[in-house]
Amino acid sequence: xxxxxxxxxxxxxxxxxxxxxxxxxxxxxxxxxxxxxxxxxxxxxxxxxxxxxxxxxxxxxxxxxxxxxxxxxxxxxxxxxxxxxxxxxxxxxxxxxxxxxxxxxxxx
Numbered sequence: 001x002x003x004x005x006x007x008x009x010x011x012x013x014x015x016x017x018x019x020x021x022x023x024x025x026x027x028x029x030x031x032x033x034x035x036x037x038x039x040x041x042x043x044x045x046x047x048x049x050x051x052x053x054x055x056x057x058x059x060x061x062x063x064x065x066x067x068x069x070x071x072x073x074x075x076x077x078x079x080x081x082x083x084x085x086x087x088x089x090x091x092x093x094x095x096x097x098x099x100x101x102x103x104x105x106x107x108x
Contacts, residue, residue: 033087037094044095048102054095060088 047054067084071077 036087037091040091040095041098044098045102047095048099054092054099063088 044054046052064081064084067080068077071080
């Protein structure tokens with residue numbers, strides 16, 4: 001019985017260690033995603049200047065292919081693609097919102 005309790009405590013400690021690793025990764029991801037949004041904002045400004053649309057299907061396919069190629073298994077590739085589809089969609093919405101804010105500011 002005591003051995004079972006020790007194993008359970010060790011398992012909980014291991015769980016907490018993995019959660020701390022995920023928290024650290026999440027912190028890094030949040031910072032990187034903010035940097036990505038800053039890049040998207042700059043890209044949106046450039047697209048606006050040259051008359052390009054926010055939606056660029058060929059570029060999105062390229063990004064997804066790059067992400068899939070970094071995965072070390074088919075399951076991870078599929079999951080990464082789903083995650084990046086969401087990131088791309090949210091980034092596109094961010095670009096539209098930023099563009100609308102800029103147009104609103106310049107029309108004042």
